[in-house]
Amino acid sequence: MTIEFYWIYVYLTISSIFFLILWLLQVKPPTKFTPKNIVIIGGSSGLGLELAKIYSKKYPNANLILLSRKIAKLQEAKNQLSTPKNCQIISLDICQNIQNNRSHKKIVEELKEKIKVTPDILVCSAGAAHSGAFEKT
Numbered sequence: 443m444t445i446e447f448y449w450i451y452v453y454l455t456i457s458s459i460f461f462l463i464l465w466l467l468q469v470k471p472p473t474k475f476t477p478k479n480i481v482i483i484g485g486s487s488g489l490g491l492e493l494a495k496i497y498s499k500k501y502p503n504a505n506l507i508l509l510s511r512k513i514a515k516l517q518e519a520k521n522q523l524s525t526p527k528n529c530q531i532i533s534l535d536i537c538q539n540i541q542n543n544r545s546h547k548k549i550v551e552e553l554k555e556k557i558k559v560t561p562d563i564l565v566c567s568a569g570a571a572h573s574g575a576f577e578k579t
Contacts, residue, residue, distance in 0.1 A: 477562035479505045484568030486510035486519045493565055498523040507557060510568070511535040532556050 480497050484490040485508030498506055506529045510516050516531035523529055534556065 477501055477504050479507065479559045479561045480563040480565075481507045481509070481557060481561040482565040482567065483509045484566070486512060486515035488567065490565060490567035491519050491522070493567070494519065494529075495523060497563070498525050498529070502528070504528065504562075505530065505559065507532065507559075507561075509534055509553075 477497075480501065482490045482494050482497075485494045487510075490508070490510075494506060494508060497504065502525045506523070506525075508516055508519060508529060509532045510519075511533065513531065513533040516533060520526050520529045520531055534552070
């Protein structure tokens, strides 16, 4: 190996180590996050229910609030959780309220009255599906 290649090799090695150290210094350790209030809109089935099960196991001391249209499905969902005593269920049909020409502000106010806490985690997974041809739906 010639002298020129030796110094290029040394330069590349030192600069690689330098950039590696810079990159490592930017990485911060994760902070521990423990939510107190978790609100899941659409928590009676599907993705909302599965997230409720996960959050119920991961954060057993958190207040879990499930919102959905049907109270019977909400009660079934609550019974499936690992900590059902920390779960509050609220029945509210947002779509029907919009069809009855209620403003969005009134719906938000109604949600604030029923929930009464500021959520640390908010999951919006409510939805409806209509099958059929795209042109007809």
